[in-house]
Amino acid sequence: MNQPGRIHVVLQPKEKTAPAAEPDWRRHPDHETLLDIEKELEKLIGLADLKILVRELYAAAYINKKRIEAGIETKGQMLHMMFTGNPGTGKTTAARIIAAMFKQLRILEKGHFIEAERADLVGEYIGHTAQKTRDLVKKAMGGVLFIDEAYSLARGGEKDFGKEAIDTLVKQMEDHQNEFILILAGYPREMAHFLTLNPGLHSRFPISHHFKDYDVEELYQIAELTANEKCYDIDAAAKPILLNKIEEEKRKEGFRFANGRNIRTMIEKAARKQALRLMKKTAHSKKELRLLKGEDF
The missing domain is CATH 1.10.8.60 (Helicase, Ruva Protein; domain 3)
Structure with a gap:
C-alpha cells in the first residue's frame, strides 16, 4: 500500500535486444576464393581439422594483405609445412588444394605445384645430390614443392647421399625465404626421426598438421x-x-x-x-x- 506523500514508481523491465548478427563473410565478394576452395574440401570425406587449417591460412593471407594496404610494416610469413599421417589419409590431396588456394591468392609469383620423391633429389655420386636438389628448388621458385615420403631421404646410413639432400634443402629454405613453399609429408614415426637429422629442420616448418586415420x-x-x-x-x-x-x-x-x-x-x-x-x-x-x-x- 502506498503511503501518503510518497510517489510510487513502477519500473518496467527493459526489453532484451537481440545481439547484432555477425556479418556473414560468405557474402563478401573478396572471399570467393575461399568459397571455391571450401567447395572442393566439402567433396572430401572427414578431414575436419584440415578444413579449419585451410580457413586459417586463407584468413591470415587475407588480413596480411589488408595490413600492407594500411601501411603496416609486414614481414613475409613462412608457410613451409609438415604433413604427417598414415597412407591414404589425404596428405597429397590436401597439398594440391592448398597450393591452388595460394595460387589464387597470389601469395606466390607463379603458384605452380611440383610433386617430388627421393629419386628427384638424391644423386649417385658426391656433389650430384646437392646440384639435383638445388635444380629442383629452382624449378619450384614461385610455387609449391611437395615431397612425399620425405623420410626416405634419411634411409641408407651414413654413406647415403640422402643426408646431403636434407642439408641442401635447409640451406635453400634459408637463402630463398618466402620465394617458394616446401611441404614435406610422411608417416608420423618416420617423420619424427627425419626431423632429428638436421638441427635446423624443425624450426623451418611453422605449420605442422597430422592427418588422422578414417573411422x-x-x-x-x-x-x-x-x-x-x-x-x-x-x-x-x-x-x-x-x-x-x-x-x-x-x-x-x-x-x-x-x-x-x-x-x-x-x-x-x-x-x-x-x-x-x-x-x-x-x-x-x-x-x-x-x-x-x-x-x-
Whole structure:
C-alpha cells in the first residue's frame, strides 16, 4: 500500500535486444576464393581439422594483405609445412588444394605445384645430390614443392647421399625465404626421426598438421564415393557386409592399413567379382551392370 506523500514508481523491465548478427563473410565478394576452395574440401570425406587449417591460412593471407594496404610494416610469413599421417589419409590431396588456394591468392609469383620423391633429389655420386636438389628448388621458385615420403631421404646410413639432400634443402629454405613453399609429408614415426637429422629442420616448418586415420563409417562413405566415380552403386543390403569387411581389414592390417587406398582396392576387387557373376547371364540391365552386391565383397 502506498503511503501518503510518497510517489510510487513502477519500473518496467527493459526489453532484451537481440545481439547484432555477425556479418556473414560468405557474402563478401573478396572471399570467393575461399568459397571455391571450401567447395572442393566439402567433396572430401572427414578431414575436419584440415578444413579449419585451410580457413586459417586463407584468413591470415587475407588480413596480411589488408595490413600492407594500411601501411603496416609486414614481414613475409613462412608457410613451409609438415604433413604427417598414415597412407591414404589425404596428405597429397590436401597439398594440391592448398597450393591452388595460394595460387589464387597470389601469395606466390607463379603458384605452380611440383610433386617430388627421393629419386628427384638424391644423386649417385658426391656433389650430384646437392646440384639435383638445388635444380629442383629452382624449378619450384614461385610455387609449391611437395615431397612425399620425405623420410626416405634419411634411409641408407651414413654413406647415403640422402643426408646431403636434407642439408641442401635447409640451406635453400634459408637463402630463398618466402620465394617458394616446401611441404614435406610422411608417416608420423618416420617423420619424427627425419626431423632429428638436421638441427635446423624443425624450426623451418611453422605449420605442422597430422592427418588422422578414417573411422569405419568414413571409410564406407569413401567406398560409396569411389564406387560412384566408377559408375557403380553399392546395394543397400551390402552395406553391413562391407562395413564388417572394412572393420576386419582395418584391424588385421593395423598400422599398414592404407585407408582410402585400401578402399579403392576393395571396390576394384568387387567390380571384378561382379563381372564374374554377371558373365553367367546373357542379358544385363543397366541397373545390374552398375550394382555391386554383398556377395561381390
